[in-house]
Amino acid sequence: xxxxxxxxxxxxxxxxxxxxxxxxxxxxxxxxxxxxxxxxxxxxxxxxxxxxxxxxxxxxxxxxxxxxxxxxxxxxxxxxxxxxxxxxxxxxxxxxxxxxxxxxxxxxxxx
Amino acid sequence: xxxxxxxxxxxxxxxxxxxxxxxxxxxxxxxxxxxxxxxxxxxxxxxxxxxxxxxxxxxxxxxxxxxxxxxxxxxxxxxxxxxxxxxxxxxxxxxxxxxxxxxxxxxxxxxxxxxxxxxxxxxxxxxxxxxxxxxxxxxxxxxxxxxxxxxxxxxxxxxxxxxxxxxxxxxxxxxxxxxxxxxxxxxxxxxxxxxxxxxxxxxxxxxxxxxxxxxxxxxxxxxxxxxxxxxxxxxxxxxxxxxxxxxxxxxxxxxxxxxxxxxxxxxxxxxxxxxxxxxxxxxxxxxxxxxxxxxxxxxxxxxxxxxxxxxxxxxxxxxxxxxxxxxxxxxxxxxxxxxxxxxxxxxxxxxxxxxxxxxxxxxxxxxxxxxxxxxxxxxxxxxxxxxxxxxxxxxxxxxxxxxxxxxx
Numbered sequence: 001x002x003x004x005x006x007x008x009x010x011x012x013x014x015x016x017x018x019x020x021x022x023x024x025x026x027x028x029x030x031x032x033x034x035x036x037x038x039x040x041x042x043x044x045x046x047x048x049x050x051x052x053x054x055x056x057x058x059x060x061x062x063x064x065x066x067x068x069x070x071x072x073x074x075x076x077x078x079x080x081x082x083x084x085x086x087x088x089x090x091x092x093x094x095x096x097x098x099x100x101x102x103x104x105x106x107x108x109x110x111x
Numbered sequence: 112x113x114x115x116x117x118x119x120x121x122x123x124x125x126x127x128x129x130x131x132x133x134x135x136x137x138x139x140x141x142x143x144x145x146x147x148x149x150x151x152x153x154x155x156x157x158x159x160x161x162x163x164x165x166x167x168x169x170x171x172x173x174x175x176x177x178x179x180x181x182x183x184x185x186x187x188x189x190x191x192x193x194x195x196x197x198x199x200x201x202x203x204x205x206x207x208x209x210x211x212x213x214x215x216x217x218x219x220x221x222x223x224x225x226x227x228x229x230x231x232x233x234x235x236x237x238x239x240x241x242x243x244x245x246x247x248x249x250x251x252x253x254x255x256x257x258x259x260x261x262x263x264x265x266x267x268x269x270x271x272x273x274x275x276x277x278x279x280x281x282x283x284x285x286x287x288x289x290x291x292x293x294x295x296x297x298x299x300x301x302x303x304x305x306x307x308x309x310x311x312x313x314x315x316x317x318x319x320x321x322x323x324x325x326x327x328x329x330x331x332x333x334x335x336x337x338x339x340x341x342x343x344x345x346x347x348x349x350x351x352x353x354x355x356x357x358x359x360x361x362x363x364x365x366x367x368x369x370x371x372x373x374x375x376x377x378x379x380x381x382x383x384x385x386x387x388x389x390x391x392x393x394x395x396x397x398x399x400x401x402x403x404x405x406x407x408x409x410x411x412x413x414x415x416x417x418x419x420x421x422x423x424x425x426x427x428x429x430x431x432x433x434x435x436x437x438x439x440x441x442x443x444x445x446x447x448x449x450x451x452x453x454x455x456x457x458x459x460x461x462x463x464x465x466x467x468x469x470x471x472x473x474x475x476x477x478x479x480x481x482x483x484x485x486x487x488x489x490x491x492x493x494x495x496x497x498x499x500x501x502x503x504x505x506x507x508x509x510x511x512x513x514x515x516x517x518x519x
Contacts, residue, residue: 056457082464088468095329102307105305
């Protein structure tokens with residue numbers, strides 16, 4: 001899988017490790033990270049997130065070139081950083097049970 | 112009898128009184144006694160309507176799902192037949208009683224046992240038996256699969272393990288059955304689904320999801336501010352109904368809530384279970400019974416283990432499945448309208464993340480509760496008026512399965 005990004009978002013290049021196509025995969029990346037790493041992703045992307053969404057909305061769902069799709073997946077990882085930074089101040093849930101115990105069912109089962 | 116009814120709280124009364132509930136403390140033994148658990152299995156779970164999922168999981172003829180009911184020691188196969196009807200069968204071959212379908216979902220033109228190839232049609236009739244002439248007077252017409260009752264309401268598939276259910280689904284849950292007609296379940300087809308095995312009695316988790324009282328404490332880092340503000344620090348439920356087999360709490364959302372920066376972006380573009388201020392005027396009259404302007408949602412439960420929390424933009428589906436007296440399987444799903452743009456899809460992803468993360472807060476307390484419940488330190492639970500649904504559920508349980516054992 002490539003990690004190319006659209007030209008106007010090349011400054012996100014240091015964060016391409018957060019690109020992952022599945023929700024479970026993105027959660028694993030979050031849980032394997034430090035809070036400071038999540039905070040950095042949050043700080044870098046928040047000021048440009050509306051610009052990112054505007055860019056992505058040039059494309060129809062399911063008809064998106066690979067570099068823009070990578071940006072989409074990166075924006076989903078940003079959402080994990082939102083939970084960590086705006087609420088829990090941690091990559092995990094301080095008074096909660098572990099994320100690892102949740103089994104996410106394949107969403108395709110339910111369409 | 113099927114007209115939706117709502118309890119009216121007397122001006123100086125309590126919800127507990129209005130619902131005709133008691134006020135005494137409730138023994139913990141209903142959640143700790145293995146014998147009582149077996150009574151629940153026999154008198155509740157083998158007799159009542161259980162939700163097995165959504166019709167959209169089996170859209171095509173031959174699509175099937177398998178539901179494992181560990182406490183009831185059975186596996187149920189739910190199949191869409193050639194006539195498009197949804198049927199449910201015990202997932203057991205008539206030959207040597209092998210489990211027929213091993214996958215949790217799939218598609219089959221016919222149902223073939225992997226053991227010796229006995230093959231059934233989608234409506235459960237035995238079609239073919241390999242080496243049939245080696246059997247003795249085998250009358251195939253009397254060897255169909257064991258069918259159980261299945262009904263579909265608003266796209267939810269309900270099954271009943273009782274060979275002769277005492278009530279139709281409509282008579283079992285008349286208020287929701289009719290009152291929720293018009294809620295856009297059929298539009299909210301985008302689904303995020305999780306399962307979680309928890310070390311607690313099924314009622315302990317259900318109790319935790321039947322009141323708002325815990326929210327300012329358990330969710331103080333996350334969603335508490337969306338429910339409470341200075342004028343309503345305890346975020347009281349605004350209306351409670353305890354019907355025969357149905358329970359409902361309507362709750363208020365904090366209109367002063369200001370979401371943090373990135374959360375606000377997600378609310379701008381898409382759904383969220385804790386987003387406030389959506390227009391609810393198109394929803395069925397039965398919902399938001401007090402017609403408050405800052406209505407957030409209606410939490411609805413059908414005894415014993417079906418739960419939906421409906422908001423104007425999306426809903427949560429919960430199923431509390433017993434495994435043993437101190438173990439359960441929880442099904443949690445988030446349903447929303449499918450996104451039409453990437454920005455909406457982005458917001459929907461966040462709604463699912465936020466739900467997933469906040470329910471992990473709830474699930475710690477329930478396991479800690481169960482871990483000390485058998486200690487004998489405390490013999491009873493105490494419920495406030497805001498916990499009327501919790502009490503209502505415990506009273507329903509005892510109506511079906513008998514009084515909780517004496518804790519002394």
